[in-house]
Amino acid sequence: MNISIRKKALAAGAAALLSTGLAACSGADNDTPGTPSSASVGPSASSSSASRAYRDGAYSANGEYGTQNSSIGVSVTLDGGVVTDVDVTPHATNETSRDYQERFADAVPDLVEGKSVDAVHLDRVAGSSGTPDGFNAAIDQIKEEAAA
Incomplete structure (x- = not known):
């Protein structure tokens, strides 16, 4: 049972890191050099x-x-x-x-x-x-x- 909780916590942490990383990258292509x-x-x-x-x-x-x-x-x-x-x-x-x-x-x-x-x-x-x-x-x- 302890291993199951640990796996869920690791999966939740990985999902949070992935979404943070994607959010950080999401606006990069919207910038035009002159603005x-x-x-x-x-x-x-x-x-x-x-x-x-x-x-x-x-x-x-x-x-x-x-x-x-x-x-x-x-x-x-x-x-x-x-x-x-x-x-x-x-x-x-x-x-x-x-x-x-x-x-x-x-x-x-x-x-x-x-x-x-x-x-x-x-x-x-x-x-x-x-x-x-x-x-x-x-x-x-x-x-x-x-x-x-």
């Missing part, structure tokens, strides 16, 4: 405290991502823990990558300005799925530097 899409601004998985205090000021960091030493520059101005200005600087030299980074950079201000820095965490933006990882890494560095 902003499925950006989420919410708590970052890496933020250790949602109610941190931050020093006001301008901060910059480079966020690395991917397997080919890709990076993107991020500069933000914080006021009361809120992003009041953001500038994203593409670093890609490859034409295709540069195009993704430029479209990403153009879309970011509308997505993060006016938001708490603790709530800024981007997913797929403007058809780019890798660049947000670099952006999020830079934001995490900035949060560490600005922490009061």
Whole structure:
């Protein structure tokens, strides 16, 4: 009887993982390269405290991502823990990558300005799925530097 319960639990867990994996993949083909899409601004998985205090000021960091030493520059101005200005600087030299980074950079201000820095965490933006990882890494560095 104990083996039967264990088998049912394993089957339920496998089904949950499969459905989560399918849900994660389901929107990937709907993104066209020129359009902003499925950006989420919410708590970052890496933020250790949602109610941190931050020093006001301008901060910059480079966020690395991917397997080919890709990076993107991020500069933000914080006021009361809120992003009041953001500038994203593409670093890609490859034409295709540069195009993704430029479209990403153009879309970011509308997505993060006016938001708490603790709530800024981007997913797929403007058809780019890798660049947000670099952006999020830079934001995490900035949060560490600005922490009061």
